[in-house]
Amino acid sequence: xxxxxxxxxxxxxxxxxxxxxxxxxxxxxxxxxxxxxxxxxxxxxxxxxxxxxxxxxxxxxxxxxxxxxxxxxxxxxxxxxxxxxxxxxxxxxxxxxxxxxxxxxxxxxxxxxxxxxxxxxxxxxxxxxxxxxxxxxxxxxxxxxxxxxxxxxxxxxxxxxxxxxxxxxxxxxxxxxxxxxxxxxxxxxxxxxxxxxxxxxxxxxxxxxxxxxxxxxxxxxxxxxxxxxxxxxxxxxxxxxxxxxxxxxxxxxxxxxxxxxxxxxxxxxxxxxxxxxxxxxxxxxxxxxxxxxxxxxxxxxxxxxxxxxxxxxxxxxxxxxxxxxxxxx
Numbered sequence: 523x524x525x526x527x528x529x530x531x532x533x534x535x536x537x538x539x540x541x542x543x544x545x546x547x548x549x550x551x552x553x554x555x556x557x558x559x560x561x562x563x564x565x566x567x568x569x570x571x572x573x574x575x576x577x578x579x580x581x582x583x584x585x586x587x588x589x590x591x592x593x594x595x596x597x598x599x600x601x602x603x604x605x606x607x608x609x610x611x612x613x614x615x616x617x618x619x620x621x622x623x624x625x626x627x628x629x630x631x632x633x634x635x636x637x638x639x640x641x642x643x644x645x646x647x648x649x650x651x652x653x654x655x656x657x658x659x660x661x662x663x664x665x666x667x668x669x670x671x672x673x674x675x676x677x678x679x680x681x682x683x684x685x686x687x688x689x690x691x692x693x694x695x696x697x698x699x700x701x702x703x704x705x706x707x708x709x710x711x712x713x714x715x716x717x718x719x720x721x722x723x724x725x726x727x728x729x730x731x732x733x734x735x736x737x738x739x740x741x742x743x744x745x746x747x748x749x750x751x752x753x754x755x756x757x758x759x760x761x762x763x764x765x766x767x768x769x770x771x772x773x774x775x776x777x778x779x780x781x782x783x784x785x786x787x788x789x790x791x792x793x794x795x796x797x798x799x800x801x802x803x804x805x806x807x808x809x810x811x812x813x814x815x816x817x818x819x820x821x822x823x824x825x826x827x828x829x830x831x832x833x834x835x836x837x838x839x840x841x842x843x844x845x846x847x848x849x850x851x
Contacts, residue, residue, distance in 0.1 A: 543569045544782055547584065548597040549577040550768055554802050555597070561797070562788060568781060577603040577681075584612045589775045594782045597770035600681045601638070602688070604769050605835020608635040613771035618783055624790035624808045628830045629767055638767025638807045638831065639789050640799040643755075643823070644686050645763050647739055648731045649724050651750040658754045661690070661764075664731065665705020673709040674720045674729035678845040682717075682735060682766065687844060688837035689764050689829050696840065704848040713851050718742060725749045735766075740803035740816060755823035762824035767807060767831060 548555055552574050559570035573580070577598040584591055584607070596607055607613055613635040621630070621637050629638035646658055664673055676683060690699040711729040714720050717738035724732050725742075739753055755763050770789070772782045788794055795806040800814035812818065 542567060543571060544594045544778060544785060545592050546570060546572040546595040546597055546770075547580045547593045547773075548572050548574055549580055549603070550574075550597055550599060557801070558789075558794060558798050561794070562785060565788075565793075566784075568785070570785070581607050581610065581612065584773065585610060591773060591775055593773045594776040594778050595770055595785065596773055597768070599768045600685055600766055601769070601831035601834040602681045602685045602838050603835075604631070604636040604767075604771065605832055605838070608633070608771065609835065612774055614774045614776075614779065616772055616783055616786070618787055620787040621790055624787075624810075626807070626809060626827070628827045629769075629807050630831075631771070632830060632832045636769050636771035637786060637790065638769040639786075639795070640768045640802065641765050641805040641807050641825075642767070643736045643763045643765050643805070643825070644682060644733060645736060645823075646731060646754040646756050647721060647724060647734050647751055648754055649727060649729075649750050650752040652727065652730045655752070655754055658731070658756065660756045660760070661733070662702055663756075664709065664733075665702045667705075667709070669709040669731065671709070671711055672730040673706060673711060674723045674732040675706060675710050675713050675850075676717055676720050676732075676734070677713055677715055678842070678850040680716075681838075683733075684838050684841045684845075685766055685831075685834035686733070686764050687841035688834045689826065691837050691840055691844065692829060692833050693761055693826075696844065700844050700848060703844060703850060707848050707850050721749075721751060725751050736817075736820065737803040740820075744803075744816070753820055755821070757826075758824050761828060762826040764829075765805075765825045766834065768802075768804070769807075 563569050598604060608631055615634045625637045687703060717734040720732040720734055721742050723729055770786060772779055776782055790808055795808045795811040799806045803817055805813050
């Protein structure tokens with residue numbers, strides 16, 4: 523009897539100890555997460571371990587590991603990646619009044635399998651030595667022939683652009699969205715592999731205007747404040763600026779769902795939100811949190827809150843098909 527009691531005590535102790543540790547699979551870069559993870563550990567005593575990699579690699583790892591996965595949380599950038607993980611059966615629904623209260627409905631999965639925790643806008647940037655803000659108006663206007671030879675774009679292979687085009691399909695329908703994106707391609711000087719290259723080309727005068735995520739703009743301007751680059755917020759009289767998220771969900775096969783939920787709830791709180799967003803010059807998903815000063819200085823704007831980001835994933839295949847049809851490389 524004593525031996526049995528001792529075994530129960532040991533098993534209970536081990537279970538308790540294991541609950542004090544969470545493993546996050548994250549495609550968000552290490553320097554963007556390690557401090558916030560350390561802050562939670564200091565606050566709660568729960569150690570956050572993490573494995574970094576590309577979203578596609580981590581999703582494949584979760585699939586291969588199945589019920590044996592050691593991961594408790596999957597964290598990544600872009601709603602398209604989060605949707606794919608949920609659609610692949612890798613995430614569980616999360617019932618949390620705290621998350622529902624802190625994260626607006628358009629920034630979370632319609633079945634509550636993932637939540638956005640920081641927001642980035644994919645907006646227009648222009649060469650301020652060559653253009654005035656009054657020269658610009660909408661995403662759609664960039665398809666006009668007046669921008670022939672003046673537009674630079676990032677590759678269609680990046681999920682950020684796939685989600686952007688998914689939004690256009692949802693807003694305009696496939697046919698009109700296709701005409702619009704074809705106009706972009708016809709006007710493009712060059713298609714680059716990343717947003718930073720687009721920004722540098724605009725600053726150098728290779729082109730005059732492009733579309734980028736706001737934090738890439740912030741990083742480059744921080745390095746060189748004298749660059750002739752400015753952000754422009756399009757579609758302020760219609761649906762608003764396209765936004766996306768960095769977000770996370772709880773893995774389907776974790777044995778620590780309660781502890782994982784508590785961590786995500788904390789990430790949505792005032793204690794964590796500003797730090798999680800500001801480290802990458804993003805906006806907080808929790809609308810009660812003010813952005814950092816450098817981000818606030820970019821000005822306020824209307825976002826496309828009518829577009830639930832779950833659709834960025836649901837329409838991803840159509841978006842890829844559309845871009846292929848218009849020869850958007």
